[in-house]
Amino acid sequence: MLIEIPQLLSAEEVTSVRDIIEGADWIDGRATAGELASRAKRNAQVPEDSPQARQAGDIILRALGRNALFNSAALPLRVLPPLFNRYDTGMFFDAHVDGAVRSSPGLGTRMRADLSSTLFLTAPDEYDGGELIIEDSYGVHAVKLAAGSMVLYPAGSLHRVREITRGARLSSFFWTQSMIKDEGLRTTLYDLDRGIVDLRKSVSSDAQGILMLTGVYHNLLRRWAEL
Ligand SMILES: O=C(O)CCC(=O)C(=O)O
Ligand SMILES: [Fe+2]
Numbered sequence: 001m002l003i004e005i006p007q008l009l010s011a012e013e014v015t016s017v018r019d020i021i022e023g024a025d026w027i028d029g030r031a032t033a034g035e036l037a038s039r040a041k042r043n044a045q046v047p048e049d050s051p052q053a054r055q056a057g058d059i060i061l062r063a064l065g066r067n068a069l070f071n072s073a074a075l076p077l078r079v080l081p082p083l084f085n086r087y088d089t090g091m092f093f094d095a096h097v098d099g100a101v102r103s104s105p106g107l108g109t110r111m112r113a114d115l116s117s118t119l120f121l122t123a124p125d126e127y128d129g130g131e132l133i134i135e136d137s138y139g140v141h142a143v144k145l146a147a148g149s150m151v152l153y154p155a156g157s158l159h160r161v162r163e164i165t166r167g168a169r170l171s172s173f174f175w176t177q178s179m180i181k182d183e184g185l186r187t188t189l190y191d192l193d194r195g196i197v198d199l200r201k202s203v204s205s206d207a208q209g210i211l212m213l214t215g216v217y218h219n220l221l222r223r224w225a226e227l
Helices: 011-022 035-040 051-065 068-074 183-202 208-224
Strands: 003-005 076-079 083-087 092-096 115-120 127-129 132-136 139-143 150-154 159-161 164-167 169-178
Touching (some): 003 068, 011 051, 011 169, 051 076, 051 169, 068 076, 068 150, 068 183, 132 150, 183 208
Antiparallel strands (some): 076 169, 083 169, 092 159, 115 150, 115 169, 127 164, 132 139, 132 159
């Protein structure tokens, strides 16, 4: 399932992140790609251990921490420190699936990548092309979001970034290990949570039914979560 998280970052946070990463020493994105992906990949990246990546990444991690939609949909156990890429005109990233196990100098451990995220840092009118094309069990989706908005999608889905034909596209991308490995179970918990949130708008939150459904949510999470 694909989930759009509108305005994860405020306009001020987008400006701060852009200002920070513009001062970094950008490198060829192929440096961090495996053998197969490096043939598919034409972009530039901020080195993952650079101070700029950490500083801008912390702004994003704080925003994720306070975002109810991200927490409900991803049920995150760990988030790999955010990385940053730029596609100038003529650049692209061909179809690939993200690696299952990842590590980073900042994390100190390996983690399973369950969910991939792209956080858009440039407005759609700043560039042509550059859509993130994601194939999931429901079909093929072309995603191009406002600056500050993010898409969350299963790391195992085939995806690519279409060639940029004007301007440049800046984004942050990162991986999340979920407490719930199985996508179907995770989606069920997300649907249940959304249902409860919706009911609470019209039914008193101490109603017996809401208490029971909230109990069911937590008891399923207790059964399924791997920490
Ligand atoms: O730039 C993007 O939107 C996606 C990047 C990506 O797929 C990757 O680095 O694996
Ligand atoms: Fe990818």
